[in-house]
Amino acid sequence: MSKQHYSTTLKAIHWGTLLLVIAAFLSIEFREFYEKGTETRELFKFVHFQIGGLLLLLTIARLVIRKVQGVPDMVSMPKWQTAVAHGVHIALYACLIAMPILGVLTLVFAGKDTTVLGMEMQGWVAANKDFAHDLEEIHESIGEAFMWIIFLHAAGALVHHFVQKDDTLVKMKFSGR
Ligand code: HEM
Numbered sequence: 001m002s003k004q005h006y007s008t009t010l011k012a013i014h015w016g017t018l019l020l021v022i023a024a025f026l027s028i029e030f031r032e033f034y035e036k037g038t039e040t041r042e043l044f045k046f047v048h049f050q051i052g053g054l055l056l057l058l059t060i061a062r063l064v065i066r067k068v069q070g071v072p073d074m075v076s077m078p079k080w081q082t083a084v085a086h087g088v089h090i091a092l093y094a095c096l097i098a099m100p101i102l103g104v105l106t107l108v109f110a111g112k113d114t115t116v117l118g119m120e121m122q123g124w125v126a127a128n129k130d131f132a133h134d135l136e137e138i139h140e141s142i143g144e145a146f147m148w149i150i151f152l153h154a155a156g157a158l159v160h161h162f163v164q165k166d167d168t169l170v171k172m173k174f175s176g177r
């Protein structure tokens, strides 16, 4: 028989990821309230880099754990809905991996004197500000798309729970059923 719920570890990572993603967005948006060059603005950026780095490690761990422990089947629904849900999950994983990598590369190519999870960003390659700027733009554009994909995903989960009244959300709830 297939599993009925995600494992406690995968549930914890799922909801932990939600909190970290919110913190990543808020930390980089809040920097705008402070003048360029101020310590507080730099601190918000630094926090953003660390949270993003953590998200990358957590997502790699999640994909390994998911492979080892397995996940429950999707609830029975029309084929197109299953395909959309799968597509959205893949897009979420892609963003969780691409965003931090693009962010780190931005800092590396900008030659920024900062660290991400203790790793120095300066001195890996010759600084190339134009390329760093392009990477940053891609990071920001994907970041915007990421927000909409999360919104679509969360809305879908809530429609399943409150409208279709199926077990989609229950599989991810700590209390289960
Ligand atoms: C899933 C993780 C991440 C998300 C969702 C995310 C999201 C964002 C967003 C939305 C922006 C644009 C903010 C704006 O223009 O108002 C941004 C900017 C930026 N992010 Fe990330 N990011 C993530 C991870 C990272 C990581 C790991 C790094 C680097 C280690 C990073 C470095 C940057 C940089 C350098 C900027 C431009 C900041 C500035 O110049 O003021 N990001 N990020």
Ligand code: HEM
Pocket: 014, 017, 018, 021, 066, 071, 072, 073, 074, 075, 089, 090, 092, 093, 096, 150, 153, 154, 157, 158, 168, 169, 170, 171, 172
């Ligand atoms: C209020 C916000 C959210 C709700 C209500 C929610 C709900 C759910 C539910 C019910 C599932 C299980 C779907 C199924 O197996 O059929 C799920 C899976 C998933 N969620 Fe969320 N989620 C939310 C936010 C997020 C965020 C912020 C991310 C990532 C940035 C995310 C990434 C994923 C991924 C990748 C899966 C697929 C898990 C797998 O099978 O590998 N979710 N979500």
